[in-house]
Amino acid sequence: MKRINILSISMTMLVFASLNVSAQIKLSDIFKKVTQKPGTMTAATGTPSTFEIGQGIKEALQIGVSAGADRLSVKDGFLGNLAVKILMPPEAQKVEKTLRSIGLNKLCDNVIVSLNRAAEDAATEAKPIFISAIKQMTLTDATNILLGNKDAATEYFKRVTTAQLIQKFSPIVNTSLNKVNAARYYSDLTTQYNRLPLVRPVNTNLTEYVTQKAIDGLFVEVAKEELKIRGNLSARSTTLLQKVFGYADRKKI
Template identity: 45%
Template sequence: MKKALVSLLMIAACINYSKAQGVSGLLNKIKSGSGNGISTTQSNGSTKQPVSSNLLGNDEVVRGLREALQLGAQTATKNLSATNGFFGNALIKILMPPEVRTIESKMRQFGFGKLMDNLVLSMNRAAEDASGKALPILASTISSFTIYDGIEILKGSDDAATQLLKTRTTPQLTAAFRPIISSSMSKYNVEQLWSQVFTSYNSLPIIKNKVNTDLTGYITERALSGLFVTIAQQEKTIRKDPVGTGSDLITRVFGSVMK
Protein backbone atom coordinates (compact mmCIF):
# COMPACT_ATOMS: atom_id res chain seq x y z
CA MET A 1 0.00 0.00 0.00
CA LYS A 2 2.79 2.43 0.89
CA LYS A 3 4.61 1.70 -2.37
CA ALA A 4 1.44 2.31 -4.37
CA LEU A 5 0.81 5.60 -2.56
CA VAL A 6 4.37 6.77 -3.16
CA SER A 7 4.08 5.88 -6.85
CA LEU A 8 0.85 7.89 -7.21
CA LEU A 9 2.40 10.89 -5.50
CA MET A 10 5.41 10.75 -7.81
CA ILE A 11 3.18 10.54 -10.94
CA ALA A 12 1.08 13.50 -9.75
CA ALA A 13 4.22 15.54 -9.10
CA CYS A 14 5.51 14.80 -12.60
CA ILE A 15 2.18 15.81 -14.20
CA ASN A 16 2.05 19.08 -12.26
CA TYR A 17 5.65 19.86 -13.21
CA SER A 18 4.94 19.21 -16.89
CA LYS A 19 1.84 21.43 -16.81
CA ALA A 20 3.79 24.19 -15.13
CA GLN A 21 6.53 23.94 -17.75
CA GLY A 22 3.92 23.98 -20.55
CA VAL A 23 2.15 27.10 -19.22
CA SER A 24 5.47 28.78 -18.58
CA GLY A 25 6.65 28.00 -22.08
CA LEU A 26 3.45 29.36 -23.63
CA LEU A 27 3.65 32.58 -21.63
CA ASN A 28 7.28 32.99 -22.58
CA LYS A 29 6.37 32.58 -26.27
CA ILE A 30 3.64 35.20 -26.00
CA LYS A 31 5.83 37.65 -24.14
CA SER A 32 8.81 37.17 -26.40
CA GLY A 33 6.78 37.18 -29.64
CA SER A 34 8.25 33.83 -30.73
CA GLY A 35 6.41 30.97 -32.41
CA ASN A 36 3.85 31.03 -35.19
CA GLY A 37 0.90 32.38 -33.24
CA ILE A 38 -0.56 35.86 -32.82
CA SER A 39 1.86 36.63 -30.05
CA THR A 40 2.17 40.38 -30.07
CA THR A 41 1.97 42.65 -27.04
CA GLN A 42 0.02 45.86 -26.63
CA SER A 43 1.36 48.83 -24.72
CA ASN A 44 -0.71 49.94 -21.74
CA GLY A 45 1.03 52.77 -19.99
CA SER A 46 4.42 51.57 -18.79
CA THR A 47 3.57 47.86 -19.05
CA LYS A 48 2.85 45.56 -21.98
CA GLN A 49 0.09 43.00 -21.94
CA PRO A 50 -0.20 39.92 -24.17
CA VAL A 51 -2.97 40.35 -26.76
CA SER A 52 -3.72 36.90 -28.14
CA SER A 53 -2.25 33.66 -29.37
CA ASN A 54 -3.37 31.63 -32.37
CA LEU A 55 -2.06 29.35 -35.07
CA LEU A 56 -1.76 32.19 -37.59
CA GLY A 57 1.11 34.64 -37.72
CA ASN A 58 0.52 38.35 -37.09
CA ASP A 59 1.41 39.36 -40.63
CA GLU A 60 -0.83 36.69 -42.13
CA VAL A 61 -3.84 37.76 -40.07
CA VAL A 62 -3.46 41.43 -40.98
CA ARG A 63 -2.89 40.69 -44.68
CA GLY A 64 -5.92 38.40 -44.77
CA LEU A 65 -8.20 40.95 -43.13
CA ARG A 66 -6.98 43.74 -45.39
CA GLU A 67 -7.50 41.58 -48.46
CA ALA A 68 -11.03 40.67 -47.36
CA LEU A 69 -11.94 44.29 -46.64
CA GLN A 70 -10.45 45.50 -49.89
CA LEU A 71 -12.51 42.90 -51.73
CA GLY A 72 -15.67 43.94 -49.88
CA ALA A 73 -15.06 47.64 -50.48
CA GLN A 74 -14.31 47.11 -54.18
CA THR A 75 -17.46 45.05 -54.71
CA ALA A 76 -19.64 47.48 -52.76
CA THR A 77 -18.43 50.63 -54.52
CA LYS A 78 -18.60 48.98 -57.93
CA ASN A 79 -22.20 47.87 -57.35
CA LEU A 80 -23.33 51.19 -55.89
CA SER A 81 -21.72 53.35 -58.55
CA ALA A 82 -23.45 51.42 -61.34
CA THR A 83 -26.72 52.71 -62.82
CA ASN A 84 -29.52 51.87 -60.36
CA GLY A 85 -26.98 50.90 -57.69
CA PHE A 86 -29.07 52.91 -55.23
CA PHE A 87 -32.29 53.47 -57.14
CA GLY A 88 -32.77 49.77 -57.89
CA ASN A 89 -31.99 48.57 -54.37
CA ALA A 90 -35.02 48.82 -52.08
CA LEU A 91 -32.84 48.43 -48.98
CA ILE A 92 -30.81 51.60 -49.57
CA LYS A 93 -32.86 53.56 -52.13
CA ILE A 94 -32.91 57.23 -51.17
CA LEU A 95 -36.43 58.50 -50.62
CA MET A 96 -37.65 61.98 -49.78
CA PRO A 97 -36.49 63.33 -46.41
CA PRO A 98 -38.80 62.22 -43.59
CA GLU A 99 -39.80 65.79 -42.80
CA VAL A 100 -41.26 66.24 -46.29
CA ARG A 101 -42.91 62.85 -46.80
CA THR A 102 -46.32 64.30 -45.99
CA ILE A 103 -45.62 67.10 -48.41
CA GLU A 104 -44.67 64.57 -51.08
CA SER A 105 -48.00 62.82 -50.61
CA LYS A 106 -49.89 66.08 -50.97
CA MET A 107 -47.89 67.05 -54.06
CA ARG A 108 -48.80 63.75 -55.69
CA GLN A 109 -52.45 64.35 -54.85
CA PHE A 110 -52.24 67.71 -56.63
CA GLY A 111 -50.86 66.12 -59.81
CA PHE A 112 -47.11 66.53 -59.26
CA GLY A 113 -46.35 62.78 -59.18
CA LYS A 114 -44.01 62.83 -62.19
CA LEU A 115 -42.05 65.72 -60.77
CA MET A 116 -41.64 63.88 -57.46
CA ASP A 117 -40.53 60.71 -59.27
CA ASN A 118 -37.88 62.66 -61.18
CA LEU A 119 -36.63 64.22 -57.95
CA VAL A 120 -36.25 60.85 -56.20
CA LEU A 121 -34.49 59.37 -59.23
CA SER A 122 -32.11 62.32 -59.40
CA MET A 123 -31.19 62.04 -55.72
CA ASN A 124 -30.26 58.40 -56.22
CA ARG A 125 -28.25 59.19 -59.33
CA ALA A 126 -26.23 61.70 -57.32
CA ALA A 127 -25.47 59.07 -54.68
CA GLU A 128 -24.41 56.61 -57.38
CA ASP A 129 -21.99 59.18 -58.80
CA ALA A 130 -20.43 59.85 -55.41
CA SER A 131 -20.01 56.16 -54.51
CA GLY A 132 -17.44 55.67 -57.24
CA LYS A 133 -15.11 58.07 -55.41
CA ALA A 134 -15.18 56.24 -52.07
CA LEU A 135 -12.75 53.41 -52.80
CA PRO A 136 -9.43 55.33 -52.50
CA ILE A 137 -10.41 56.62 -49.04
CA LEU A 138 -11.58 53.20 -47.90
CA ALA A 139 -8.47 51.50 -49.31
CA SER A 140 -6.13 53.94 -47.57
CA THR A 141 -7.79 53.32 -44.20
CA ILE A 142 -7.86 49.55 -44.69
CA SER A 143 -4.12 49.53 -45.43
CA SER A 144 -3.48 51.15 -42.05
CA PHE A 145 -5.22 48.43 -40.01
CA THR A 146 -2.91 46.85 -37.42
CA ILE A 147 -2.74 43.48 -35.67
CA TYR A 148 -4.72 44.99 -32.78
CA ASP A 149 -7.46 45.97 -35.21
CA GLY A 150 -7.28 42.48 -36.69
CA ILE A 151 -7.83 40.75 -33.36
CA GLU A 152 -10.72 43.08 -32.55
CA ILE A 153 -12.31 42.33 -35.93
CA LEU A 154 -11.85 38.56 -35.72
CA LYS A 155 -13.41 38.46 -32.26
CA GLY A 156 -16.19 40.88 -33.19
CA SER A 157 -19.60 40.62 -34.80
CA ASP A 158 -20.33 39.87 -38.45
CA ASP A 159 -19.94 43.55 -39.33
CA ALA A 160 -17.09 44.42 -36.93
CA ALA A 161 -14.71 45.39 -39.73
CA THR A 162 -17.36 47.56 -41.40
CA GLN A 163 -18.11 49.39 -38.16
CA LEU A 164 -14.43 50.07 -37.55
CA LEU A 165 -14.07 51.26 -41.14
CA LYS A 166 -17.15 53.48 -40.75
CA THR A 167 -15.76 55.09 -37.60
CA ARG A 168 -12.44 55.90 -39.22
CA THR A 169 -13.62 57.08 -42.64
CA THR A 170 -16.96 58.87 -42.17
CA PRO A 171 -15.48 62.39 -41.75
CA GLN A 172 -13.26 61.99 -44.82
CA LEU A 173 -16.01 60.42 -46.89
CA THR A 174 -18.49 63.13 -45.91
CA ALA A 175 -16.04 65.82 -46.98
CA ALA A 176 -15.39 63.97 -50.24
CA PHE A 177 -19.03 63.14 -51.00
CA ARG A 178 -20.61 66.57 -50.50
CA PRO A 179 -18.98 68.36 -53.46
CA ILE A 180 -19.50 65.33 -55.70
CA ILE A 181 -23.15 65.10 -54.75
CA SER A 182 -23.55 68.85 -55.17
CA SER A 183 -22.04 68.58 -58.65
CA SER A 184 -24.21 65.56 -59.45
CA MET A 185 -27.27 67.41 -58.24
CA SER A 186 -26.53 70.08 -60.81
CA LYS A 187 -25.86 67.41 -63.43
CA TYR A 188 -29.21 65.76 -62.81
CA ASN A 189 -31.02 69.05 -62.09
CA VAL A 190 -31.79 67.97 -58.52
CA GLU A 191 -31.62 71.47 -57.12
CA GLN A 192 -33.74 72.76 -59.98
CA LEU A 193 -36.28 70.01 -59.43
CA TRP A 194 -36.24 70.63 -55.70
CA SER A 195 -36.88 74.31 -56.35
CA GLN A 196 -39.70 73.47 -58.74
CA VAL A 197 -41.31 71.08 -56.30
CA PHE A 198 -41.29 73.39 -53.32
CA THR A 199 -41.93 76.59 -55.21
CA SER A 200 -45.09 74.91 -56.41
CA TYR A 201 -45.79 73.50 -52.95
CA ASN A 202 -45.18 76.79 -51.15
CA SER A 203 -47.51 78.57 -53.60
CA LEU A 204 -50.46 76.42 -52.58
CA PRO A 205 -52.96 78.56 -50.62
CA ILE A 206 -53.30 76.01 -47.81
CA ILE A 207 -49.55 76.00 -47.03
CA LYS A 208 -48.43 78.10 -44.08
CA ASN A 209 -45.01 76.57 -43.24
CA LYS A 210 -42.45 76.87 -46.02
CA VAL A 211 -39.93 74.08 -46.70
CA ASN A 212 -36.22 74.72 -46.16
CA THR A 213 -34.00 71.63 -45.94
CA ASP A 214 -30.30 70.84 -46.56
CA LEU A 215 -30.83 68.49 -49.45
CA THR A 216 -27.11 68.03 -50.17
CA GLY A 217 -26.44 67.03 -46.57
CA TYR A 218 -29.38 64.65 -46.57
CA ILE A 219 -28.30 62.86 -49.77
CA THR A 220 -24.70 62.67 -48.49
CA GLU A 221 -25.81 61.04 -45.24
CA ARG A 222 -28.07 58.55 -47.02
CA ALA A 223 -25.36 57.74 -49.58
CA LEU A 224 -22.85 56.94 -46.83
CA SER A 225 -25.43 54.87 -44.98
CA GLY A 226 -26.07 52.84 -48.12
CA LEU A 227 -22.34 52.42 -48.70
CA PHE A 228 -21.70 50.92 -45.28
CA VAL A 229 -24.82 48.76 -45.38
CA THR A 230 -23.50 47.27 -48.62
CA ILE A 231 -19.96 46.79 -47.27
CA ALA A 232 -21.43 45.08 -44.18
CA GLN A 233 -23.31 42.68 -46.46
CA GLN A 234 -20.07 41.86 -48.24
CA GLU A 235 -18.28 41.29 -44.92
CA LYS A 236 -20.97 38.91 -43.70
CA THR A 237 -20.80 36.98 -46.96
CA ILE A 238 -17.01 36.60 -46.67
CA ARG A 239 -17.22 35.49 -43.04
CA LYS A 240 -19.90 32.94 -43.89
CA ASP A 241 -18.12 31.57 -46.94
CA PRO A 242 -14.43 32.60 -47.04
CA VAL A 243 -13.71 29.78 -49.51
CA GLY A 244 -16.05 31.47 -51.96
CA THR A 245 -13.66 34.42 -52.30
CA GLY A 246 -11.15 32.20 -54.07
CA SER A 247 -8.39 33.47 -51.78
CA ASP A 248 -6.35 30.95 -49.77
CA LEU A 249 -5.27 33.70 -47.38
CA ILE A 250 -8.81 34.90 -46.63
CA THR A 251 -9.91 31.28 -46.21
CA ARG A 252 -7.14 30.58 -43.67
CA VAL A 253 -7.78 33.73 -41.64
CA PHE A 254 -11.56 33.57 -41.45
CA GLY A 255 -11.61 29.78 -41.46
CA SER A 256 -9.50 29.79 -38.30
CA VAL A 257 -12.18 31.80 -36.47
CA MET A 258 -14.81 29.14 -37.15
CA LYS A 259 -12.69 26.30 -35.80
Protein backbone atom coordinates in the same frame (compact mmCIF):
# COMPACT_ATOMS: atom_id res chain seq x y z
CA MET B 1 11.73 -29.24 -65.97
CA LYS B 2 7.96 -28.92 -65.29
CA ARG B 3 8.71 -27.76 -61.72
CA ILE B 4 10.99 -25.02 -63.05
CA ASN B 5 8.28 -23.87 -65.51
CA ILE B 6 5.60 -23.85 -62.79
CA LEU B 7 7.90 -21.89 -60.48
CA SER B 8 8.72 -19.43 -63.25
CA ILE B 9 5.05 -18.87 -64.06
CA SER B 10 4.23 -18.39 -60.38
CA MET B 11 6.99 -15.81 -59.94
CA THR B 12 5.80 -13.94 -63.07
CA MET B 13 2.24 -13.81 -61.74
CA LEU B 14 3.44 -12.47 -58.40
CA VAL B 15 5.40 -9.71 -60.13
CA PHE B 16 2.40 -8.69 -62.24
CA ALA B 17 0.15 -8.76 -59.16
CA SER B 18 2.61 -6.59 -57.28
CA LEU B 19 2.81 -4.10 -60.17
CA ASN B 20 -0.97 -4.02 -60.40
CA VAL B 21 -1.35 -3.26 -56.67
CA SER B 22 1.30 -0.54 -56.92
CA ALA B 23 -0.47 1.00 -59.92
CA GLN B 24 -3.77 0.96 -58.05
CA ILE B 25 -2.20 2.73 -55.08
CA LYS B 26 -0.70 5.43 -57.31
CA LEU B 27 -3.95 5.89 -59.23
CA SER B 28 -5.81 6.09 -55.93
CA ASP B 29 -3.45 8.80 -54.68
CA ILE B 30 -3.85 10.75 -57.90
CA PHE B 31 -7.64 10.43 -57.72
CA LYS B 32 -7.67 11.77 -54.16
CA LYS B 33 -5.62 14.78 -55.16
CA VAL B 34 -7.76 15.53 -58.19
CA THR B 35 -11.04 15.25 -56.29
CA GLN B 36 -9.87 17.02 -53.14
CA LYS B 37 -12.27 19.82 -52.27
CA PRO B 38 -11.01 23.42 -52.12
CA GLY B 39 -10.30 24.50 -48.57
CA THR B 40 -9.13 21.07 -47.38
CA MET B 41 -5.43 21.70 -48.01
CA THR B 42 -3.07 21.45 -45.10
CA ALA B 43 -2.02 25.07 -45.64
CA ALA B 44 -5.60 26.20 -44.92
CA THR B 45 -5.68 24.65 -41.45
CA GLY B 46 -3.93 25.40 -38.19
CA THR B 47 -3.48 28.61 -36.25
CA PRO B 48 -2.56 31.60 -38.39
CA SER B 49 0.22 33.92 -37.27
CA THR B 50 -0.55 37.53 -36.33
CA PHE B 51 0.92 38.58 -39.66
CA GLU B 52 -1.35 36.13 -41.53
CA ILE B 53 -4.39 37.46 -39.66
CA GLY B 54 -3.47 41.00 -40.68
CA GLN B 55 -2.94 40.04 -44.31
CA GLY B 56 -6.07 37.89 -44.42
CA ILE B 57 -8.32 40.61 -43.00
CA LYS B 58 -6.90 43.21 -45.36
CA GLU B 59 -7.36 40.88 -48.34
CA ALA B 60 -10.96 40.10 -47.38
CA LEU B 61 -11.89 43.72 -46.75
CA GLN B 62 -10.32 44.93 -49.95
CA ILE B 63 -12.39 42.40 -51.90
CA GLY B 64 -15.52 43.34 -49.97
CA VAL B 65 -15.35 47.12 -50.11
CA SER B 66 -14.39 47.06 -53.77
CA ALA B 67 -17.43 44.95 -54.61
CA GLY B 68 -19.74 47.12 -52.52
CA ALA B 69 -18.49 50.42 -53.92
CA ASP B 70 -18.56 49.12 -57.49
CA ARG B 71 -22.21 48.06 -57.16
CA LEU B 72 -23.28 51.53 -56.04
CA SER B 73 -21.22 53.64 -58.43
CA VAL B 74 -23.02 52.56 -61.60
CA LYS B 75 -26.29 53.82 -63.02
CA ASP B 76 -29.16 52.63 -60.81
CA GLY B 77 -26.65 51.46 -58.17
CA PHE B 78 -28.69 53.40 -55.61
CA LEU B 79 -31.95 53.90 -57.48
CA GLY B 80 -32.35 50.19 -58.28
CA ASN B 81 -31.34 48.91 -54.85
CA LEU B 82 -34.25 49.06 -52.40
CA ALA B 83 -31.90 48.66 -49.42
CA VAL B 84 -30.12 51.95 -50.17
CA LYS B 85 -32.43 53.86 -52.53
CA ILE B 86 -32.65 57.49 -51.49
CA LEU B 87 -36.20 58.69 -50.93
CA MET B 88 -37.50 62.16 -50.19
CA PRO B 89 -36.04 63.81 -47.08
CA PRO B 90 -38.25 63.02 -44.05
CA GLU B 91 -39.57 66.59 -43.85
CA ALA B 92 -40.54 66.41 -47.53
CA GLN B 93 -42.36 63.09 -47.48
CA LYS B 94 -45.62 64.79 -46.53
CA VAL B 95 -44.97 67.14 -49.43
CA GLU B 96 -44.54 64.19 -51.79
CA LYS B 97 -47.72 62.52 -50.59
CA THR B 98 -49.70 65.71 -51.02
CA LEU B 99 -48.33 66.49 -54.49
CA ARG B 100 -48.86 62.93 -55.73
CA SER B 101 -52.46 63.13 -54.55
CA ILE B 102 -53.02 66.08 -56.91
CA GLY B 103 -51.34 64.40 -59.88
CA LEU B 104 -47.77 65.73 -59.68
CA ASN B 105 -46.16 62.27 -59.78
CA LYS B 106 -43.64 63.20 -62.48
CA LEU B 107 -42.27 66.08 -60.44
CA CYS B 108 -41.80 63.81 -57.40
CA ASP B 109 -40.16 61.09 -59.49
CA ASN B 110 -37.72 63.59 -61.02
CA VAL B 111 -36.56 64.64 -57.57
CA ILE B 112 -36.01 61.06 -56.37
CA VAL B 113 -34.13 60.03 -59.52
CA SER B 114 -31.86 63.08 -59.31
CA LEU B 115 -31.01 62.43 -55.64
CA ASN B 116 -29.95 58.88 -56.44
CA ARG B 117 -27.94 59.91 -59.49
CA ALA B 118 -25.95 62.29 -57.30
CA ALA B 119 -25.20 59.52 -54.81
CA GLU B 120 -24.09 57.20 -57.62
CA ASP B 121 -21.65 59.85 -58.85
CA ALA B 122 -20.21 60.29 -55.36
CA ALA B 123 -19.82 56.55 -54.78
CA THR B 124 -17.10 56.41 -57.43
CA GLU B 125 -14.81 58.18 -54.95
CA ALA B 126 -15.41 55.76 -52.07
CA LYS B 127 -13.08 52.91 -52.98
CA PRO B 128 -9.74 54.78 -52.65
CA ILE B 129 -10.79 56.05 -49.20
CA PHE B 130 -11.67 52.55 -48.01
CA ILE B 131 -8.48 51.06 -49.47
CA SER B 132 -6.41 53.71 -47.68
CA ALA B 133 -8.13 52.85 -44.39
CA ILE B 134 -7.32 49.17 -44.94
CA LYS B 135 -3.65 49.88 -45.59
CA GLN B 136 -3.40 51.90 -42.38
CA MET B 137 -5.02 49.14 -40.31
CA THR B 138 -2.88 47.85 -37.44
CA LEU B 139 -2.46 44.18 -36.53
CA THR B 140 -4.52 44.85 -33.41
CA ASP B 141 -7.32 46.32 -35.54
CA ALA B 142 -7.21 43.24 -37.80
CA THR B 143 -7.36 40.77 -34.89
CA ASN B 144 -10.22 42.68 -33.25
CA ILE B 145 -12.13 42.65 -36.52
CA LEU B 146 -11.52 38.94 -37.12
CA LEU B 147 -12.62 37.85 -33.64
CA GLY B 148 -15.14 40.62 -33.05
CA ASN B 149 -18.84 40.99 -33.81
CA LYS B 150 -20.24 40.21 -37.25
CA ASP B 151 -20.18 43.93 -38.09
CA ALA B 152 -16.76 44.70 -36.58
CA ALA B 153 -15.23 45.62 -39.94
CA THR B 154 -18.15 47.85 -40.90
CA GLU B 155 -17.91 49.66 -37.56
CA TYR B 156 -14.17 50.12 -38.10
CA PHE B 157 -14.82 51.75 -41.48
CA LYS B 158 -17.48 54.02 -40.01
CA ARG B 159 -15.05 55.16 -37.37
CA VAL B 160 -12.07 55.88 -39.61
CA THR B 161 -13.60 56.91 -42.95
CA THR B 162 -16.83 58.85 -42.28
CA ALA B 163 -15.17 62.26 -41.94
CA GLN B 164 -13.15 61.71 -45.12
CA LEU B 165 -16.20 60.46 -47.01
CA ILE B 166 -18.22 63.54 -46.05
CA GLN B 167 -15.39 65.84 -47.11
CA LYS B 168 -14.95 64.02 -50.42
CA PHE B 169 -18.60 63.38 -51.22
CA SER B 170 -20.06 66.79 -50.42
CA PRO B 171 -18.66 68.77 -53.39
CA ILE B 172 -19.30 65.86 -55.76
CA VAL B 173 -22.90 65.56 -54.60
CA ASN B 174 -23.38 69.31 -54.91
CA THR B 175 -22.00 69.34 -58.46
CA SER B 176 -24.06 66.30 -59.42
CA LEU B 177 -27.27 67.72 -57.96
CA ASN B 178 -26.81 70.77 -60.16
CA LYS B 179 -25.91 68.63 -63.17
CA VAL B 180 -29.08 66.55 -62.93
CA ASN B 181 -31.24 69.56 -62.05
CA ALA B 182 -32.10 68.20 -58.61
CA ALA B 183 -32.10 71.64 -57.01
CA ARG B 184 -34.51 72.94 -59.63
CA TYR B 185 -36.79 69.89 -59.34
CA TYR B 186 -36.80 70.14 -55.57
CA SER B 187 -37.39 73.88 -55.68
CA ASP B 188 -40.32 73.32 -58.03
CA LEU B 189 -41.68 70.66 -55.71
CA THR B 190 -41.43 72.75 -52.53
CA THR B 191 -42.73 75.84 -54.32
CA GLN B 192 -45.82 73.95 -55.44
CA TYR B 193 -46.34 72.66 -51.91
CA ASN B 194 -45.68 75.95 -50.15
CA ARG B 195 -48.37 77.57 -52.28
CA LEU B 196 -50.99 75.33 -50.71
CA PRO B 197 -53.04 76.98 -47.96
CA LEU B 198 -52.18 76.36 -44.32
CA VAL B 199 -48.95 74.39 -44.92
CA ARG B 200 -45.64 74.90 -43.17
CA PRO B 201 -42.87 75.84 -45.65
CA VAL B 202 -40.28 73.12 -46.25
CA ASN B 203 -36.57 73.78 -46.66
CA THR B 204 -33.90 71.10 -47.01
CA ASN B 205 -30.15 71.19 -47.51
CA LEU B 206 -30.10 68.64 -50.30
CA THR B 207 -26.30 68.36 -50.44
CA GLU B 208 -26.03 67.41 -46.76
CA TYR B 209 -28.97 65.04 -47.02
CA VAL B 210 -27.75 63.17 -50.11
CA THR B 211 -24.15 63.05 -48.87
CA GLN B 212 -25.21 61.36 -45.64
CA LYS B 213 -27.59 58.96 -47.41
CA ALA B 214 -24.86 58.03 -49.90
CA ILE B 215 -22.47 57.21 -47.07
CA ASP B 216 -25.16 55.24 -45.23
CA GLY B 217 -25.75 53.23 -48.41
CA LEU B 218 -22.05 52.44 -48.75
CA PHE B 219 -21.93 51.04 -45.24
CA VAL B 220 -25.01 48.89 -45.96
CA GLU B 221 -23.15 47.30 -48.87
CA VAL B 222 -19.91 46.91 -46.87
CA ALA B 223 -21.90 45.14 -44.14
CA LYS B 224 -23.34 42.72 -46.73
CA GLU B 225 -19.85 41.85 -47.94
CA GLU B 226 -18.59 41.39 -44.39
CA LEU B 227 -21.39 38.92 -43.62
CA LYS B 228 -20.64 37.06 -46.85
CA ILE B 229 -16.97 36.58 -45.96
CA ARG B 230 -17.78 35.53 -42.39
CA GLY B 231 -20.59 33.13 -43.18
CA ASN B 232 -20.17 31.92 -46.77
CA LEU B 233 -17.35 29.40 -47.14
CA SER B 234 -17.29 29.77 -50.92
CA ALA B 235 -16.49 33.48 -50.50
CA ARG B 236 -13.15 32.53 -48.92
CA SER B 237 -11.48 32.34 -52.27
CA THR B 238 -7.84 31.90 -51.23
CA THR B 239 -5.90 29.57 -48.96
CA LEU B 240 -5.08 32.48 -46.65
CA LEU B 241 -8.74 33.46 -46.26
CA GLN B 242 -9.67 29.84 -45.56
CA LYS B 243 -7.01 29.58 -42.87
CA VAL B 244 -7.72 32.91 -41.18
CA PHE B 245 -11.52 32.70 -41.16
CA GLY B 246 -11.47 28.98 -40.41
CA TYR B 247 -9.48 29.85 -37.30
CA ALA B 248 -12.07 32.49 -36.38
CA ASP B 249 -14.86 29.94 -36.82
CA ARG B 250 -13.13 27.54 -34.42
CA LYS B 251 -12.53 30.29 -31.85
CA LYS B 252 -16.23 31.15 -31.77
CA ILE B 253 -17.47 27.58 -31.27
